[in-house]
Amino acid sequence: MSNVHCPNIDYLVVIDFEATCDENLSNPQAIQVTKETAEIIEFAWVIVDTNTLEVVYQHSQYVKPENTPLTPFCTTLTKITWDKLENAGTLQNAISTLDNYIQSFIVSNNKSFCFCTHGAWDLRIQLPREARDKHIELPPYLAYCRMFDLKQEYQRWQVHHPDVILKCQSLNEMCAAFELQVVGQPHSGLGDSLTIVNIIRYFCSFGHQDVFVNPIDTHADLNQFKKEQSKVIHLAGLPYDVTQPELEAWFSGQGVRPTTLWMIKTPDHQKPSGSGFGIFTTHEDAMACLDMNGRTLGDRAIEVSPSSERVIEAAGAILASFPMTKTRLRPGDWVCTVCQFHNFASRRTCFKCNGNNPNPMVPQTPPNFTLGDWMCPNPQCNFHNYASRTHCLRCATYKPQGIFGPPQTSIPFRPGDWICPNPNCSFQNFASRTICMRCGSQNHMGYDSYGNPANDQGYISNISHGPSSPAPAPFRAGDWICPTCNSHNFASRFQCIRCGLSKPVQLQGNPPPTANMKPGDWLCRNEICGYHNFAKRTHCAKCGTPSNTTAVGSENGFQ
Template structure:
């Protein structure tokens, strides 16, 4: 529970088309704050300051949105000056008390101010670098009815004012009812004396309020009403909502999240404000641009808030990637914050990988039942694992026959995929029975328990390479003999791979004839991207997934990662 609320309203340079002001280059142009005692709900201090931008213009759209023009900021101070005033006000009126920020949206405090401070080499106080924030629109949504509810600041103010009027009328009626029940001749005299005391108390309260307004008025300058309008609206909403004891109990606490992130040596980051239809390829390219190399990406099924998670190989890499907070992807500044494995564990049933690309499959393309790779129609074997196309057709037909609902039965909405995470060439499972982690071929030790890679995997890969080398030599000899007109003269060593490959094909055909129904049937894949992959039961957060598309509107309330 916070002792003090610091209500903050901020305005930045902006552009409707991002032509003049990119999302990761916006600058603060107005900063206002009010300090409210949480126990008495009395406003202690209020102030506002304009900020002169140095790298971006104030566009007509920005003036239309905030009512701020260049004339307002021409002689204003710098970003460093504005932050210094806020820190001085908190130090004077809050001191050692526990406090939380209150804002309409936490984005300016969590993303914009830290990013601009980093770009301009301004050192922020710890409570401003990792702020603890209550978002008014989320607190309001917890008590307002969903139907017909508006979440704009003006709609919130109108709603709380109606609620306040209703509450005051209800209290007045209850008071009148109690007075009527207790009314007697003797009580009338006592009531008269009580009314006089009430009048005196109201008069004293009015004088204190006028005095406080006069003191606050001296702190602001002419023209500050442009920046204080939003602040007063935010304060009005806060004072009404704070009467509800169920609200303002779980802030978004970045300092606590960072502490857990470091304590667990977490390798996971939370991504917010992603562009719609973001793909895994776009995320990989974006992280690579800033030196980050995640090994996996996850999002939430049916997500409408554009959230996601990035998993790194080490805690150090994830920590370095936190500096990407506020950088732009597409047309949006992305919020990058610490997360943890416990968050993914609790949301495991909701997680699904990002789509690999935005390419659409063409008629005739087929999905490999062995590894889930989407192949072009012309390919006779899977491009990734060399699974024959004819066998793939057989497997798919068997799957359809086995999953066809019988008359009078209701078809199952989904059939679980019978394979685990698909293996690629060279992949290996940890031999530790307590681990059995699925590792990439390039991993020489298990990423989960640190166990060594089995030697038989390396030997198997060497044998496969020798076979491929022999086949390539045979193909080269045939091409050379054809070009020269000489008769072919194979040695025994050159004939063996061909005979071996023929025997393998014959064995495959025999297996198909003997087993017309494949015991392992793949799940029917829906067309979403050019790459189609099976859904698997267990979640391997440290494996870079390549499956079809799957922001937790919030991460987990208990951990305050939203």
């Protein structure tokens, strides 16, 4: 039987990317890389001769990320370590390498080619979005490519083989069902590309007239979209429980508002398909929405592509309106008290009106937390670290000193010794020193000899630092006191040096008296401080400002 696959196509360019990523199911706020900020770190491709389905060339190169870290989760998943990326080239270098091969060995020989990927993410979502964010101009055949999607080809093949039903369409699942070899380790760009080639050979061996025959032509779709002045765009990859108000708010970020939104129903109507259409007032608004391709809604990267009124008419029987409200809130999700918008648990402010979350998630201590373990003070991390670690395993922030007694060191810790408050230093200094021997930082005011915040209720802690105890750092204009741990922070800091709390917005005027103030007690008149001092103090225990002339409990109250 003569080959029927890939008509008028000389070469398949099978392509697969690996990108920076992160995952934290217990604390979504600690995720450092989202699907909208992910960057390609492995750019792999394989050239296949369509006549023989043999590999004629293969290439893989690493790409150094510019804006996101290589997280431990990503390294565990892909086995890519930083030493492989540190001296790697840019995304532009990787694109140029592919383009040079295609121009030199395919186009110059008057040969045709078509891409093939496992799903839409690589060429229709990630690469266009990242190139747009980095101001990289893609070759026309990459910006709007001609490609086969292995997942769609499986669906066409499965029509001829209804007895073969996969739980999912992953490469491993396909290889297990078809008894094919998985090349290399999972989540390897080159290995996955070669695995895709094995599956292509398997599908093509049956000679079906509609499998690997009609590629997706996104460039032709765009040209038709412009020619018709279409006002319709297609959405794919939507959260299954997305509502119409959420979609309207998502589009409003681009400055457009759809007139109609349609959801595509699955044939059995048992669950949403995750895709739909948006119809706009003008063709220009629909064109503007194409720049939203690859942006996230919730935790899903959305594919936005051109469509037309003709498609809407043909799909009329399977279209339905998106729900106005969710049937249920997932754990941690919240409804904005201002605009009633449903927000995902990871959001600190309302997606629609930017109102604050009335009950923000407070990270909980893990159930396996044992004595000596510590939570990373970086509020964007909050990772659970074992007692033996001196740096956070995830973000490398230094372990806060003094939480569980003196630091582990071979140098004896004597009364009066102190730990440098600089989190990038944490050097143990002898009691006789007034500044850190390593970095020159002054001894922090209000800390005992283990580096713990002093238990100050109007007086400095009764733990003696000896006659040579260092003088406290002066309280200058703009300095602030952490409301959580009472640490003195310099004006230049936007997070507390001890606990990592964000610098609070200061209120104007004098603060109200606290509930446990006794007659004669007074509040520091320094509006940056506002510390509660006992009656017998003549100067503020925190910043040294002289006492107020009128004390709480007197006839005129407080100043």
